[in-house]
Amino acid sequence: MNRLLNSPHHTSVVYPLQASHLGHVMPFARLLERRGTGRLWLGQSLGIETHHIFAALTGAGIHIPFGSSVALSPLRHPYDAAVQARSIAQLSGLPFVAGIGPGSREFQSAVRPAPLARPVTAAREYLRTMRALIDGETVHSDTDEHSTHAVFPVMDAPPVEYGLGVLRPAMARAAGQVADVAITWLTPPPYIRDVLVPAMKEGAAESGRPVPRVATVVHAAVERPGRDIPAIAHAAARAHLGADHYTDMLRRAGVPAYPSDTQTGARLLVESGTFVAGSPEQIADGLDRYRDHGVDEVIVNVCGVLNAQGLGAAVTDLTEILTAVDVRRA
Structure with missing residues (x-):
C-alpha cells in the first residue's frame, strides 16, 4: 500500500x-509508484x-x-x-x-x-x-x-x-466550512500560516467541522551549472504571474508582483523562497519551511524545468528532490 x-x-x-x-x-506516476509514497x-x-x-x-x-x-x-x-x-x-x-x-x-x-x-x-x-x-x-x-x-x-x-x-481569505474560510483539503498554489509560507490557516479555522468553527488539511503546490528547481533560476521560475509561473487573482494574493503576502512585469515577479518568487531552489538537500529544507508554516502535504512542481529543459531534466530534478526528502525522513 x-x-x-x-x-x-x-x-x-x-x-x-x-x-x-x-x-x-x-514517468511522474512511475516515480511515485517506485517510491511507495x-x-x-x-x-x-x-x-x-x-x-x-x-x-x-x-x-x-x-x-x-x-x-x-x-x-x-x-x-x-x-x-x-x-x-x-x-x-x-x-x-x-x-x-x-x-x-x-x-x-x-x-x-x-x-x-x-x-x-x-x-x-x-x-x-x-x-x-x-x-x-x-x-x-x-x-x-x-x-x-x-x-x-x-x-x-x-x-x-x-x-x-x-x-x-x-484557495488563494485568499474568503475562499479559505469557505474551505473551512465545506472542504477536507485546502489546495494552495504559489502561496508564500508565512501567508499560509498567518492568513489562510486562521481563515480556515474560522470557517471550520462556524460549521462544526475539522479544519481542512493544507496541500500546497510548491515550484522547485535544482541549481545546476548554467541554469538561470529566475528564468526557470518565469518559465514555471509566467501565466500565474500575469493573472490578477494570483498577483493580488502575492501582494497581500508581501511579494510585490504585478501582472505587467512577470519577469520581476519571477525573481521575487525566488528571493522570497516561494520558488524553492538550491541543491536537493537545500530544496528539502525549503519544503520543510512550508511544513513549519502549516502545510500538511507539499506537492512538488518542476514545471519550470519541464518547460525550459524538457521531460528528462524535470524527472531528474524531481527524483533528486524526492530522494533528499526521503533520506531526511528515513
Whole structure:
C-alpha cells in the first residue's frame, strides 16, 4: 500500500502541464509508484481531460492515489463532478481528492454567459452538493448556478475527499466550512500560516467541522551549472504571474508582483523562497519551511524545468528532490 495513506506529513508530485499524451505523465506516476509514497496531482487539463488521465494510468496498472488541483467547476455540473470523482476512487481502489475551483474571471467568461457573480458562494454550494450526492443523500438544491434534484446510485467505493482551491481569505474560510483539503498554489509560507490557516479555522468553527488539511503546490528547481533560476521560475509561473487573482494574493503576502512585469515577479518568487531552489538537500529544507508554516502535504512542481529543459531534466530534478526528502525522513 502507498504509505501516503498512513502518513500525517508527506511529499507529493504534480504533473504541471496540459497533458497531450499519457506517456508524458507516466514517468511522474512511475516515480511515485517506485517510491511507495505520495499522491499524483493534476490540474485541469484541457488536452486529455484530467479524470481520463487518472483512469488511463489506473488501467495501465499504476496503483497510486490521485488528486485534482484543481478541476474547474464551470466545466461541469456538480452531479457530473461527483460521478467523475467516485469513478476514480473506484477504479484506483484508493481515496481520491476531488479538488475544485472556479478558475479566473476570464476563464469563467469563456465558458459561461458571464463571470460567476459570487464565486466563493458558488464553490461552497458546489462542494456541498457533491458531498451530499456521494454520501447517498437525496438532494433537492437550487442555487444561483445549478439545480440538482437527484439521488446518486449506490456504489461501494473508496472514499472521496473534497478539496477547494484557495488563494485568499474568503475562499479559505469557505474551505473551512465545506472542504477536507485546502489546495494552495504559489502561496508564500508565512501567508499560509498567518492568513489562510486562521481563515480556515474560522470557517471550520462556524460549521462544526475539522479544519481542512493544507496541500500546497510548491515550484522547485535544482541549481545546476548554467541554469538561470529566475528564468526557470518565469518559465514555471509566467501565466500565474500575469493573472490578477494570483498577483493580488502575492501582494497581500508581501511579494510585490504585478501582472505587467512577470519577469520581476519571477525573481521575487525566488528571493522570497516561494520558488524553492538550491541543491536537493537545500530544496528539502525549503519544503520543510512550508511544513513549519502549516502545510500538511507539499506537492512538488518542476514545471519550470519541464518547460525550459524538457521531460528528462524535470524527472531528474524531481527524483533528486524526492530522494533528499526521503533520506531526511528515513
